[in-house]
Amino acid sequence: MEGIYGIWLRDITKFFRDKARLFGSFTMPILFLLIFGGGLSGTMESMMGQMTGADGDFNYVEFVFPGIVAMTLLMTSIFSSLSIIEDKDFGYMKEILVSPVSRVSIAIGKMLGAATVACIQGIILFMLIPFLGLTYDFVSLLLVLPFMFLFACALSGLGLLIASVIRSTQGFQMIVQILVMPMIFLSGALFPINNMPAWMHTIVMLNPVTYGVDVMKKIMIDVDSLSPEVVEAMGLNLEIFGRLITIPEQILFIAVFAVVLVLLATVSFRRTNA
Structure with missing residues (x-):
């Protein structure tokens, strides 16, 4: 546990010390908010009003914001694993591999560090909510945080798996x-x-990512207050073989996906860094 904590703390410290990375990580999400939220909101809301006959019930920015947060989690979680390749190039990985810390602990520490950084960036995006004129319930924002970390862990496992087999x-x-x-x-x-x-x-x-985005939207958006036509038009009813997928089932899928990715990444990490 000390080895996992040490590696996790190193990644968190590097993130807060790198001001350019901290600032630049919000460029893409804010750009997407401006383009899709500002540029397409009128068109999308008009189209939804014509499709559902419920003008004013669809707020496109409210619909797209959880997706932007999920996109931030995806990009940050995966790109944070790039540090593994950089550590190999600068020799840090060789030093830590000869230490008593097991390769499994190194992989888990890297995964938790990337997931934590991703969640911090996702939470910082919540500060934009008042400026966007959105009215998410505070309790819903708190409820979505544990899932954001689980989702980020799954995506970090994917990034770790890629970084363990790519050498440049x-x-x-x-x-x-x-x-x-x-x-x-x-x-x-x-x-x-x-x-x-x-x-x-x-x-x-x-x-x-489909299931992660859907869970975040259903937690953050007050779906019960929307008409069935709007819910259907927004695509919030995911079905497989005609069966509606529930939130617990999606969370279970993400949890299993996270465990499988971490196990695969750990095995690959041990082999490629033996």
């Missing part, structure tokens, strides 16, 4: 860019996913 920063960044953007756009984070072609809908349902 350029290769890591290329692979991650190929994975991250489709995972964002095919998750329902930025627009409803209920009118996609059948083959694309299959990819959506295989995307773990």
Whole structure:
């Protein structure tokens, strides 16, 4: 546990000391909020009003904000694993590998450090809520925090797995860019996913980010206050083989996904750094 804590603390300290990284990490989320929230809100709300006949019941910024937070968790969790490759290049990894700390503890410490950094950035985004004119319930924001950490752990495990088999920063960044953007756009984070072609809908349902985004939206948005037409148009009713997926089932899936990814990453980490 001391080894895990030490590695976790190192990543957290590096994050707060790197002011450029701290500032730059919000560029993409804020850009997406400005483009999608500001530029498309009128169009999307008008389209939803025509589709559902319930003008004023759909707030696109309220719909997209949990997706932006989930996108921040995804990008930060995965890109934080880049530090593993950098540690190899600068020799830090060799030093820690010859220490009494086990490789399993190193992998878990890295995963928890990346997940914590991602959650901190997600929580900081909550500060934008008053400026965006949103009215999320404070209790809902508290309830979503444990799931955000679980979700970030799962995504950190994915990043750790990639970093354990890629030996260059350029290769890591290329692979991650190929994975991250489709995972964002095919998750329902930025627009409803209920009118996609059948083959694309299959990819959506295989995307773990889809379930993370859906859980965060259902916790943060007061779904019960919306009409069934609006809920359907927003794509908040995920179904598999005609069966509605519940929030506990989605949380269970993310938890299992996190455990499997961490186990695979740990095994890969032990082999590639033996």
